[in-house]
Amino acid sequence: MTFRPLLALLMALSVTVTASAQSAADLGASKPRKESTLPLLPTASEADAALISAHLLTRFHYDAQPLDDAMSQKIYTLYFKLLDGEKVFFTQQDMAKFAQDKDKFGNAIWNKDLSAPFDVFNQYVLRAIDRMNYARGLLKQGFDFNTNDTYNVDRKNADWPKDQAELNDLWRKRTMNDWLRLKLAGKSDDEIRKTLDKRYAGYIDRVKQLDSEDAFQTFMTAYANSTDPHTDYLGPREAENFDIQMKLSLEGIGAVLQARDDYTQIRELVPAGPASKSGKVHVGDLVLGVGQGATGPIVDVVGWRLDDVVNLIRGKKDTTVRLEIVPADQGQDGKHEMISLVRQKVAIEExxxxxxxxxxxxxxxxxxxxxxxxxxxxxxxxxxxxxxxxxxxxxxxxxxxxxxxxxxxxxxxxxxxxxxxxxxxxxxxxxxxxxxxxxxxxxxxxxxxxxxxxxxxxxxxxxxxxxxxxxxxxxxxxxxxxxxxxxxxxxxxxxxxxxxxxGTVQTLIDLDRFASDPTTKPNYGALKMTVxxxxxxxxxxxxxxxxxxxxxxxxxxxxxxxxxxxxxxxxxxxxxxxxxxxxxxDMKAYLTQLDQLHDARGAKSPAWQLMLDELAQYKKLSDRTTISLNFAQRETERKQLDALQADFRARHKAIDGADSAQADADAQLDDGLNPSERSLKTELKEQADAKKAPDPQLQETAHILFDAVGLINANPKLAAEVxxxxxxxxxxxxxxxxxxxxxxxxxxxxxxxxxxxxxxxxxxxxxx
Incomplete structure (x- = not known):
């Protein structure tokens, strides 16, 4: 789906992005975005891109709709869903003020004046920072977990908080739940306070790095998705990544990067890529600086947004990039090393x-x-x-x-x-x-x-x-x-x-084709439009x-x-x-027989019954909309869940062996951490375990074909039919x-x- 809440973008900036990409470095736009300057303002190119998109969507979309007051209201609704889908940043009082712009977003595009949606985005940035600072302040005093408070974990249908007091109470409960998860995982109060303060501070850093391109991308996503769920605007980088995804090949160094605190870390090396073949780059290495060519200056990238670091490392085939790294086994204060790599075409085999x-x-x-x-x-x-x-x-x-x-x-x-x-x-x-x-x-x-x-x-x-x-x-x-x-x-x-x-088909339109001056390079991005x-x-x-x-x-x-x-x-x-x-x-010639054999096998298969029980437990947990913030109650629930999972692990061990049971244990227990807060070694082990996990549905599908072959071999007439x-x-x-x-x-x-x-x-x- 194309719906991407801004929160997902912020989380992605702290997790993983591939650095093996095709286009590089016009380095004029590669300055660090450690902190953007507010207010964020739209550029002339963004206003042009919005206007070109509107002309295309209102004339050539499969279900073309006018960009009028009705569409403006749709954009308004989706824009706030993208910015604050959980309704945790704005209040009803805020929304009453914003409502005056509800039918103005269409005119904002036609008039090339994007100040209204950008004003909303700037308010979002300020509110997000304020809420994280408020949560950090709550950590200093701790919480009382002997109350009967509950927290609504599913807020997609909730109302915005009535006022600031109600918003503060919501964040008190959110922060309590973060603390409680770590407490249930056995962390001490000091460890919890340190972990959460670092988490919230990191979120503030990422919010402060949001820039005009992010604001425009979010607004245009709201417009595109309002026409139908699969029409989408792709900013210059997203268009580039979409192209890479379709080709499954690119020009770069063959490495996957992830953010780790203020550092960029090597998460994975692509087999046969330049980084892997060099023998000098290893999983876990920290990238501190990037230089272009054999003599270009090294740009310090500590504290940079991950996608900005990726943009520096990207480049054309047969060009050189230099990485200043700290080896994984030496820690952040280790001796720096300089590694020179020649970018090549890399296949994305994953x-x-x-x-x-x-x-x-x-x-x-x-x-x-x-x-x-x-x-x-x-x-x-x-x-x-x-x-x-x-x-x-x-x-x-x-x-x-x-x-x-x-x-x-x-x-x-x-x-x-x-x-x-x-x-x-x-x-x-x-x-x-x-x-x-x-x-x-x-x-x-x-x-x-x-x-x-x-x-x-x-x-x-x-x-x-x-x-x-x-x-x-x-x-x-x-x-x-x-x-x-x-x-x-x-x-x-x-x-x-x-x-x-x-059931719809999209085409990707390069918006640069519509530039008024063909000699310029406006970098408008692309429109993925349903046609x-x-x-x-x-x-x-x-x-x-x-x-x-x-x-x-x-x-x-x-x-x-x-x-x-x-x-x-x-x-x-x-x-x-x-x-x-x-x-x-004619598959019907033996479909009934195969279905009956499948049902009979499932009824007596320990693996299939275990899968059904795990699905039932998953549904039960995912259907919850509220959870208790009382420690004793949550501890009881945790013990019950642990006991159930222990039973699942025992059954897995009996069916699949000890390794599967341990992998299941590692994946199931809630440690209260976000992915980027776990060690890279833990992350990679979980990833490897997931790939090795038993797959009852695939095994059963193979068994159904086993049955089909047996029926065909036993009956030449049936073979001729199926x-x-x-x-x-x-x-x-x-x-x-x-x-x-x-x-x-x-x-x-x-x-x-x-x-x-x-x-x-x-x-x-x-x-x-």
Whole structure:
């Protein structure tokens, strides 16, 4: 989703940002933002960018709406939701004063006078600093935890505090809860006071670093998101990062940075990147200064915003950057070292497609099931258009992995699209072509009502054996196109929970193209604008409703807060005429049998029952809206929860082994700390443990395919019904895969899957 409260930005500035990025350093704008000067004022370029965006949104948006008083009120409402969504900074008295601007934001854009939204932002900065200072003052006197006070932890539907007295009482309770969490974790009063004072002081530092670009970004996000949930304004840096995310490649040093107090710390090294290959940069190192080229001056970056440090380290391929660091093992007062690195093109493999093989054994029979995890539908259209033979593409990568899985003798394939928020519409179409012979994949309707059918024109399949697509609520947009096409063709089984429900297509527009003087470099940013709606080939839409799985898994309860249906201004569900297509198989021929086998297995599976119990506990905790601030009551609740988690750990140990139980223990106990307050070693261990944690849903999906292969092997008539095209096209590949042999390569090779001859569309079906 595009909704980003400003609090999330402030937290991000203290956690992690990748420094392996593509553009560098015009260093004129790279001065430190240790503290901005109030009041923040809009620039002429920002006013121009807002006006250009308004012209585009009111004329070319899929659901174009005038920028009038009604839209101004929508922007006003969302602007305050972004600034103060928890209603903890402003009072009702403040809001009464702000209300005079409720219908003026539209005119502010048309008149290129952004003073009104900037005035609000300046007031937010002052209030945020004031509230943190108030909380710091409360720490000096401590708290009485023998009262019956309660704290509302879910304030999205709360009113703003009536007046300053009510606001102070709210912050007393917020600060009490922060203290109580640390106290329950065993911290002494002195430790708690020190931890919280440092936390609140750090928040003040980050708020003081907010600048005009942040104010403008927040205001334009409110405008863009008011047109529909997936239209968004991207400031210059966000546009750059979006481009990197889509390409999964960049030019830089290959390091991930995070803020740690006033310092920038190396959190991770990208394999084969310049930093890693140098052997001189290590996880945990502190970056104190950055210099450009072999002789450029070293800029002291202590106390800088993290994204400003990243901006200094970014740069073009084959250029030099110098880092002044303190090695991780020497602490902040250690000997400084100077390291020179040459920036190179770096692949971001973390978001690339990955494979593994799961061996499922049941009834004395073992079968190999291949799994491809695809976090997003990425594509480097720029490199492709330039003729780069190694351009990054989700379809190319998946085709390669399918070939490797076939060589390993898998008998079924799971496409794991859980939490895949989308990406390129073109890639979703191409990827579907790996699993069907030829035919339409998706229908796209523009603002004029014209419908275009996109599909796979190339014959052949990269995989023609049993297929499952694993989805959840985080499966959105391009992922829903793929899942819906597989379901409509009855090409495979869709398994999991209902998907997000995003059925719109966005295009990214570089606003610099509209500069009045083409010789200038205004750096207006970009507009990610909804321009089309996509429909399934059966004529239905994924909008609002998402894709309903053929075999359903239990929900985790997040659907009430997460998904297209939670947006007030989401487009309605509609349908159009179906495309000209025919299902290639009939999953219903054995769906009932597979569902029954799944239910029977789940009923007696300790791992599945444990997952259900943990989900139930998660829902119970997440449904709470208020918590007690009485120490004795919270301690009793903590002991009850610890006992329940101890039972969960014991069950995990019995099922998965001791390592899993310990990982579960580390992840579950509340230490009262924010992520940046834990040691880097602890953070990295938690991250590694999470990756190694058992995955009952994936295991069960593999087992369902195990069952499918068994039913196919036992019944040739059924095989003809459920294998694509009756097993006649690509039949040797299908039957060899089911039998576990290694078939000959199919006609599809990497980069030549369906429709590869067509020019890539500029649009993306980017995720929420």
């Amino acid at each position: 978001q690339a497609a990955k494979k593994k093989v799961i061996e499922v054994t049941d009834g004395g029979v073992t079968r190999k099931i291949g799994v491809i995890e695809l976090p997003m539908f990425y594509s480097d259209f720029g490199a492709r258009s330039e003729g780069d033979k190694n351009f990054k593409s989700a379809t190319r990568d998946v085709a390669k992995l399918l070939g490797e899985l076939k060589a390993e003798g898998v008998q079924g394939v799971v496409m794991d699209l859980r939490n895949n928020g989308g990406g390129s519409l073109y890639e979703a179409n191409e990827l579907t072509g790996l699993f069907i012979d030829q035919g339409p994949v998706v229908q796209v309707r523009d603002a004029r009502g014209q419908v275009q059918v996109q599909g796979d024109d190339d014959p052949g399949m990269a995989w023609s054996g049993p297929l499952a697509v694993l989805v959840n609520r985080g499966t959105a947009s391009a992922s829903e196109i793929f899942s819906a096409a597989i379901q409509d063709y009855s090409r495979g089984l869709v398994i999991g929970t209902p998907t997000f429900g995003k 089309q709606e996509f429909f399934r080939i059966n004529g239905g839409s994924t909008q609002l409703r998402g894709v309903t799985p053929d075999i359903s898994y239990p929900n985790n309860g997040d659907e009430k807060d997460f998904g297209e249906s939670t947006y007030d201004n989401a487009l309605p569900w509609t349908q159009i005429a179906p495309a000209d297509y025919k299902p290639v198989a 294998l694509p095209y009756g097993g006649k096209q690509g039949n040797s590949a299908s039957m060899a895969a089911v039998a576990g042999a290694t078939p000959l390569p199919t006609q599809n090779s990497a980069g030549q899957s369906g429709g590869a001859s067509r020019a890539p569309a500029a649009a993306s079906s980017s995720g929420h």
